[in-house]
Amino acid sequence: MGRQPCCDKVGLKRGPWTTEEDSKLMNFILENGIQCWRTIPKLAGLLRCGKSCRLRWINYLRPDLKRGMLSETEENQIIQLHACLGNRWAKIASHFPGRTDNEIKNYWNTRIKKRLKVNGVDPVTHQHIEPKEKSELILETMPESISHIPETEPKTNEINEMQYGIDISSDETTILLNNYEMMCESLDVVSLMNQVAKTSASYSPSFSVEESSSNPSIGKSSCTQGDSIQQWVQSTHSMLSWDAFNQLEKELFYFRNG
DNA sequence: AAGTTGTTCAACCGCCCCGCC
């Protein structure tokens, strides 16, 4: 007999969370803290398993989450950290306040991986790939219909110009690739590791409501954090979902930029 | 306008680690 599942899945809801469920979970956690994920759904009146609640809180509801695209600096930092730590997304994410491991992992898989391949760097080993392989990888990252070009068809750069409106001559491509290689080669792994060690020591991103409310040794800073959460709860009393916030953000963007 | 293909990301699954008994 195998191990019992983490929770009884019969009658439990799965799939996307509704605004109402978000609201229930967030209210419960902010009022009671996190003692045991397994008991939270029952106490909060949710038909979800504890793991699902935990994931939703960590990846979406936490008040300290930072939303939106990662900056280029953050992206480069991720590449550097990945070179040192590998696929340890939680470790990597711990260096980015307000970012989740899931977010970093998704960002890596959908964007950075491709960018590295195009630039001739193996995303797994971070080693430079031989020029011949580079061109193969560039083709790999292209849509099927473009990568399988008959000999009479235009060459890759011409296709880039035609298909994507990118004006890159073969010389410019080489320069770009060389620049990226230089950047990678100049990476000072030792100083980076020191930096990582320093950051780890000074910053503890795994914020927990339970910790801040129950641990008297945490002191003034967590008290401030607790206060800010309280303020945040009050200001979002109507329980707007993050989607609604995002929509507002979009509209503000268009408003500002005409 | 409709169908197809590609991309993104929230959510799930299952394994592993660690603390408790």
Added chain:
DNA sequence: CGGCGGGGCGGTTGAACAACT
């Protein structure tokens, strides 16, 4: 010391949306 249970983590999936034909 070993078993158990909970939490954490990384890999994977699939729905929703965007872009293209």
